[in-house]
Amino acid sequence: MKSWGRLITAMVTPFNEKLEVNYEQAVELANRLVAEGTTALVVSGTTGEGPTLTAEEKENLFCKIKENISVPVIAGIGTNSTASTIENAKRALAxxxxxxxxxxxxxxxxxxxxxxxxxxxVAEAVEIPIMLYNVPGRTGCNIGPETIERLSKIENIVALKEASGNIIQLSEAVKRTPDDFLVYTGEDVLTLPSLSVGAYGVVSVASHVVGSRMKEMINSFLRGNTERATEIHFQLLDIFNGLFVVTNPIPVKAALNMMGIRVGDLRMPLTAAKPSIKAEIQRHMRKLDLV
Structure with missing residues (x-):
């Protein structure tokens, strides 16, 4: 599924003052991300606060974003119930x-x-490309490389978002799977290291604020200009880390609000960034002239 491109943004879900989904702002944000280099959007993933969105809200988001942007939309529909995951998948397909x-x-x-x-x-229940999402820090279980290899042989399982933070495990996934199975890192800070061992791209959070620079970094690497890619990697290192100083998406929503992109607060159990966290994020953003 190379049509998904190399810089996929896991998009935040904007809320209004009542913490209702702001669909108009979601469409505006999606188009802004595309203009800055995003090649596909994950909607209602971890960064999109999928666990606190209702099934109806997710469906509305999928439909409105799909109707109003020019890049592929990848729907975050996974749960800890196989039956519920299939039900969510069918709603997204609609x-x-x-x-x-x-x-x-x-x-x-x-x-x-x-x-x-x-x-x-789940794959047998739907006819649509699937990206596996491995994030053991949140789920409490790890999809091992051997299991990734087995799953890559299923026709419509076409990609992996590897967010374990383990470059060795990502390397094993690349090594064990066919060339047309695309491995993406889910860790912004590992974008360049992951590309160097054969990953196809990144499912990014930082692209909300430094999308054009990440695009340049990826393209520089692909053109063989590793010196420039490395230079950009080090320029972005602080913001990569700063956007994960506390649980995602707390920092990135704070960053967007600071930039005047109104995405609102978070639904509980997550709460808005504390002043000390905001100050740290702002310090990193100022270094990049983002605020």
Whole structure:
């Protein structure tokens, strides 16, 4: 699914003052991201506060974003229930989305065989490209490289978002899977290192604020100008880390609000960034002339 491109943004969900989904602002933000280099959007993923969105809100978001942007939309629909995941997938399909992001089931802690069966059953229930999402820091279970290899042989499982933070595991996924199976890092700070070991791109949070610079970094690497790519990597290192100083998406929503892009606060159990966190993020942003 190379049509998804190399710089996918996991988009935040804007809320109004009542913490209702601001669909108009979501469309505006989506178009801004595309203008700055985003090649596809993940909607209602971790960064989009998917766990606190209702099924109806997710469906409305999928439909409105898909209707109003020019790049592929990948719907975050995974849950810790296989049946619910399939139900969510079918609702997303009705909106004409271009792919599904399916996270490893959280809390249940399935073993590797159970993980394989979960994804296999979901994949067989829908006819649409699927990106696996491995984020053990949030789910409590890790999709091992052997399981990724097995899953990559299923026709419509076409990509992986590897957010374990483990470059060795990402390397194993690249090594074990076919060339047309695309491995993306889910860690902004590992974008350049991941490209160097064969990853296709990144599913990014930082692209909300430094999308054009990340695009330049990726393109520089692809053109063989590793010196320029490395220079940009080090320029962005502080903001990459700063946007994860506390739980995502707390920092990135604070950053966007500081830039005048009104995305509102967060739904509980997440709460808005404290003044000390905002000050740290702002310090990193000033170095890049973002505020």
């Amino acid at each position: 909106c004409g989305v271009d792919g599904l992001l399916i996270v490893a089931p959280y809390y249940n802690k399935p073993d590797q065989d159970s993980l394989f069966e979960h994804f296999r059953v």
